[in-house]
Every structure is written in C-alpha cells, then in structure tokens.
Amino acid sequence: MPMTPRSGRQDHAGLTGRFLRGLAVNPRGTAVRSPDWSLSYEELHERALTWAGALLRATDAPLEAVGVLAGKGPESYAGILAGLYAGATVVPLNTDTPAARTGQMLRDAGVSAVVADEQGRALLAQAPGDIPALPLLAADGGTVPVDTAHALAEPRTPATEGTAYVLFTSGSTGRPKGVRIPHAGTSHYFELLDKRYDFTPEDVFSQTFDLNFDCAMFDLFSAWGAGGTVQLIPGPAYRELPAFAAEHRLTVWFSTPSAISLLRRMGDLRPGALPGLRWSLFAGEALRCADAEEWQRAAPASTVENLYGPTELTITICAYRWSTQTTPALAVHGIVPIGEVHEGHDRLLLDAAGQQVSGVGAEGELLIAGPQLTPGYLDPADGRGRFVERGGRTWYRTGDRVREVADGVLVYVDRLDAQVQVQGVRIEPAEIDQALRALPGIVEAVTVAVPAPEGDTALVGFYTGEAQPQAVLARSLRGALPERMVPRRFAHVPEMPLNANRKTDRAALRARATRLLGG
Structure with a gap:
C-alpha cells in the first residue's frame, strides 16, 4: 500500500515546494518511472524524508552540499529530493566522469555527503586518492545508516538567497566550472513556466x-x-x-x-x-x-x-x-x-x-x-x-x-568564442586541447567542432608530434574527460595552419575536419 505523506504543509517555496504541490494533487500517482521501476509521489516523498534525516545525522558540521553520484535510477531522484529536503545544495554528478574529475568537483562544491548507486560507489572505490572520503548513502550499503526512525517530519526550508544546486560546465583552464543556481532564480523561472x-x-x-x-x-x-x-x-x-x-x-x-x-x-x-x-x-x-x-x-x-x-x-x-x-x-x-x-x-x-x-x-x-x-x-x-x-x-x-x-x-x-555545444552540453575545446597535449608524444593540439553528416555536432582533434593510432588517443582521453568530450576523429598534422594574422587557422581546420567526416 502507498505510504501516507508525513507532512500536509504546502508553504515551501522553490523546488521543494513544487514537489510538495505535486504530492498534494496526485499523491498516489507516479512521480518518476523507467521501464523497470517506478516511484509514486508518496513513495519518493517518504524516501527523501528518510534519506534527508540520515544525511543530516551523518556529518558533525552543517550539511552544506549533497553530491548525487548516480545514473538515472531510484537513487538519483531520491537523492536530489533528499538533498533539497535537508536544506542543502544539490550537486548532480555523472558516473561516467573520470574519478579525478569527479573528485575535483566534489572538492570545489564543498560536498559534505554523497548519495550513490552501485556504479557511483564503484567509482568512489576505484580511485580513493582522487576522491575525498565522505559519508556515503547508498541503497545497497554505505557508511550512512538509514533509519526511518530518524526521518524528517517535513522538509527543511532553505534560505531564499541560498544555492539550490550546482552544475559543472567545461572550463578553458582544464578545470570544470561550478555554476551556482540560486533558489530565487528557480522560483522565478518556474513561476514563468x-x-x-x-x-x-x-x-x-x-x-x-x-x-x-x-x-x-x-x-x-x-x-x-x-x-x-x-x-x-x-x-x-x-x-x-x-x-x-x-x-x-x-x-x-x-x-x-x-x-x-x-x-x-x-x-x-x-x-x-x-x-x-x-x-x-x-x-x-x-x-x-x-x-x-x-x-x-x-x-x-x-x-x-x-x-x-x-x-x-x-x-x-x-x-x-x-x-x-x-x-x-x-x-x-x-x-x-x-x-x-x-x-x-x-x-x-x-x-x-x-x-x-x-x-x-x-x-x-x-x-x-x-x-x-x-x-x-x-x-x-x-x-x-x-x-x-x-x-x-x-x-x-x-x-x-x-x-x-x-x-x-x-x-x-x-x-563569439571557441566554446561549442555537443549533444546540448557546452564544451570548451581548450580543455580537450589541454588533455591531448598532456599525452606522451603530443606537442600541439587544437580541437574543432563541425556539423556531422548525420546532423549533430562532432569534435575532431588535430595534433602535432608523434602520429598515434585513433584508438590509443581515444582510450587515453577517456581516462581524463567525459565521453562526449572525446573527439570522434583525430588527425595528425606536421604543423598547425596559420592565417594571415599568424594565428591558428581554425577555419582551415574545420574545413579539413568536415572532409574527414565525409561532409
């Protein structure tokens, strides 16, 4: 039988208030589902209250930010809502991201505790040197005990001027940039919607x-x-x-x-x-x-x-x-x-x-x-x-x-700049260039984005130095960059073409990239 919501209050604003509004109008309706599982509004609400209570008890210091290191499954949706219910900033992370990059994001965002699924737990365990030791809540185990006796009675109300969530975008320095999204901004946005x-x-x-x-x-x-x-x-x-x-x-x-x-x-x-x-x-x-x-x-x-x-x-x-x-x-x-x-x-x-x-x-x-x-x-x-x-x-x-x-x-x-979008995600090619240059035998690297014949955007990485097999370069970059940032093709050139201003001729590289992709 569906569980009864603990709280009837509907005066919460922002993202928490939106879920509570849905809970009020459709408590036994499905909040989120896949072909393999589903969670009703009541079920997700109860789980988020329980997990929020567990997260708050897991740290001695105030719970500032909760990392959600999980794919699109029950853990991620409950984790996002639990972080909001706890009054913390939510930091969604992708389990396909390399460990070193994930660790950098956790540190930069000041994450106090992590909610993870099985793949997220494996990522945390594979590279403990890259990822700080944090309280871990996971449905199949972790260091944070989950006990319904300590569930919150109702969600905490965050400060209006606080940060609802942090998202990371590609950065030209080789380090991802954390963008703070305020509760006030989300409130204005969804009111318009x-x-x-x-x-x-x-x-x-x-x-x-x-x-x-x-x-x-x-x-x-x-x-x-x-x-x-x-x-x-x-x-x-x-x-x-x-x-x-x-x-x-x-x-x-x-x-x-x-x-x-x-x-x-x-x-x-x-x-x-x-x-x-x-x-x-x-x-x-x-x-x-x-x-x-x-x-x-x-x-x-x-x-x-x-x-x-x-x-x-x-x-x-x-x-x-x-x-x-x-x-x-x-x-x-x-x-x-x-x-x-x-x-x-x-x-x-x-x-x-x-x-x-x-x-x-x-x-x-x-x-x-x-x-x-x-x-x-x-x-x-x-x-x-x-x-x-x-x-x-x-x-x-x-x-x-x-x-x-x-x-x-x-x-x-x-x-106006070199930033591009691939599958809707903003990417700084300079970050890819930096990762390429860090590989043995690579001297210079320039990544360009061009329309692919099938209609999407494709990345092509040009480099000087030692010519290397495509598969080797791709495999090496996957240890440092998310999959969508790994160029589809690589091309060795004796030297980078220069334009009349003696700058790298990106237009010439884009033209060559288009030919390489059969465009």
Whole structure:
C-alpha cells in the first residue's frame, strides 16, 4: 500500500515546494518511472524524508552540499529530493566522469555527503586518492545508516538567497566550472513556466537529459509541480520511439534537436508518428527550420518550441513558439529564432566595438541581467570577463551573437568564442586541447567542432608530434574527460595552419575536419 505523506504543509517555496504541490494533487500517482521501476509521489516523498534525516545525522558540521553520484535510477531522484529536503545544495554528478574529475568537483562544491548507486560507489572505490572520503548513502550499503526512525517530519526550508544546486560546465583552464543556481532564480523561472504551459497531472514528461545537465531540472520540476510523471527514455527506446511514446503515453517531449536527426535515421519521423504529444520542446543546440517542420508533421497535435539559455541563467532564458506559416521568414541561415527574453529580465546587444545596438536588424553579443542570473561561479576567477557592471547592474555575457529579427525576437547566429555545444552540453575545446597535449608524444593540439553528416555536432582533434593510432588517443582521453568530450576523429598534422594574422587557422581546420567526416 502507498505510504501516507508525513507532512500536509504546502508553504515551501522553490523546488521543494513544487514537489510538495505535486504530492498534494496526485499523491498516489507516479512521480518518476523507467521501464523497470517506478516511484509514486508518496513513495519518493517518504524516501527523501528518510534519506534527508540520515544525511543530516551523518556529518558533525552543517550539511552544506549533497553530491548525487548516480545514473538515472531510484537513487538519483531520491537523492536530489533528499538533498533539497535537508536544506542543502544539490550537486548532480555523472558516473561516467573520470574519478579525478569527479573528485575535483566534489572538492570545489564543498560536498559534505554523497548519495550513490552501485556504479557511483564503484567509482568512489576505484580511485580513493582522487576522491575525498565522505559519508556515503547508498541503497545497497554505505557508511550512512538509514533509519526511518530518524526521518524528517517535513522538509527543511532553505534560505531564499541560498544555492539550490550546482552544475559543472567545461572550463578553458582544464578545470570544470561550478555554476551556482540560486533558489530565487528557480522560483522565478518556474513561476514563468506555470504561466506559459498548461501542464496537468495527466502529463507524462520525457527525460532524455542526464541529471547533471540543467534541462533535466526542467523535466523534473515542471512535471512534479503539476503532479505529472517523469518517464525515463532508455537508449533502446530510440529505435522505435513512436511505439515507446504510445505505450508510455508521453505528452511532453524535451530534448536536444539531435533527437530529430536520430529519429529520421531510424525511419521513425513519419507524419503522424507521435500523435500523443501536446508539447515538443528543444534546447541545447540550434534548431533548424527543416527539423522543426518535420517534427511538427510527426507530432501534429503538439506545440513546438525552441528554448535557449546558458546554465548561468537558470535552465532557459528565451522561448520561441514555432509556426509553419511565420517562422521561416524570421529564420537566419535556416535556424529557428530563440525568441524573447523572459519577463523580468533585460538584455543588451553589443557590437564588436562594445557599443550597444538595438532595433530590428541589430546584431551583437547577447548580455542579460535579471533574477535568473547566477550569483557567480564556485571560483570567482572563472567569472572574469563573463560578468560586467553596467548602469548599476550585473550583466552576463553569453558569448553568443544574436540578431533581432522582429520586435524583441532574437535569432542565434554563432559563438563569439571557441566554446561549442555537443549533444546540448557546452564544451570548451581548450580543455580537450589541454588533455591531448598532456599525452606522451603530443606537442600541439587544437580541437574543432563541425556539423556531422548525420546532423549533430562532432569534435575532431588535430595534433602535432608523434602520429598515434585513433584508438590509443581515444582510450587515453577517456581516462581524463567525459565521453562526449572525446573527439570522434583525430588527425595528425606536421604543423598547425596559420592565417594571415599568424594565428591558428581554425577555419582551415574545420574545413579539413568536415572532409574527414565525409561532409
């Protein structure tokens, strides 16, 4: 029988309050599920209260941050909610990340205790020198005893100005950057979403994103705030997604646009193939008009939206609703607009000379100020050049060049720096370069990103020094970088090409990379 919620209070704000709202409207409904397991709102609530009590008792010092080192399973979802219930900052981590990098993140975030699944526990055990010894809570064992007698009666209320969670992005120094996401920013964000979308307890949300990627928080707390269900999408499901979507009654889809290319290759993007979807949302990469049009035909009852936002601006900061009739005329290079900046925020466009430009046709770097802005990185030095003071306010420089194509409507044009996005995750190629140069026999390294023939983004690493087999380089990098940061191809060159300014000719390297990939 489902357990009865311990607390009837619903006055909690922020992310905790959203789950409690879902608990109130749909207590016996499914909060999150996969094809192999499921947790109701009552079950997840009780587990989070029990684990939060255990975590709080596990440390002598105040519980500042809880690391969640687990795949998308019961441990990770209960761990995220338990950290929030304990009033701590949550730090989602990926079990596919190398141990040394994981240890660095745990230290940088000041993690006090860790919730882990079996794979996470193995990672902690494999490299104890790289990872600090911390209290460990795990369903199949650990150093933190779990006893329902010590469960919290109700979630703790965190300070509004505190940090809800920390996410790590790729850093050009070779060290990942920790981004602090404040409770106030998430509250503003989800209040706006509640106005924009008509989510209900009957909605079933896809979860395609890893939990250390900010868009996963959209899935969780949009669904939980409405009493809906989060449905994990396992890899095999993409082979027959229409059948999977029908079987599990998916109504809200959210992914990177790469999923559209994948379904096309599988032959599943047929007209009317996804009739049950009400909302189709895409973010993390540029959305092409051709892809949006094809998806719209496959999901004819669905409203298609393109969302945009750096991690530093709390998940997404712009939204644009696709229209077959009007959008193509506003597109730039066939790319769907990112839309208008969220209510309560201001934006600036600065040209190459740093001068503000405005009006339809204006193009420049996008700067944004407002309540969704992070208070900064864990290491303030990482914010140099990213945050600027102007007119008595703090603005975030996105590094993205955009164009205003209608009153308030923006279109992404390109990056101003070398940062790229692969499968929706921002990556600094300089970090990959540094890892390549650290390998024996490598002298110089330059990584570029180019469109792959199948429609996604691919990394190609060029290097000088000793020529080495592709497999050897890839295997060596996997010990230092996450899988998605390992280049798809490597190319040995006698020397790096230079342009007229005697700088590395990245355009020439990108052209060569495209040829290597058969583009």
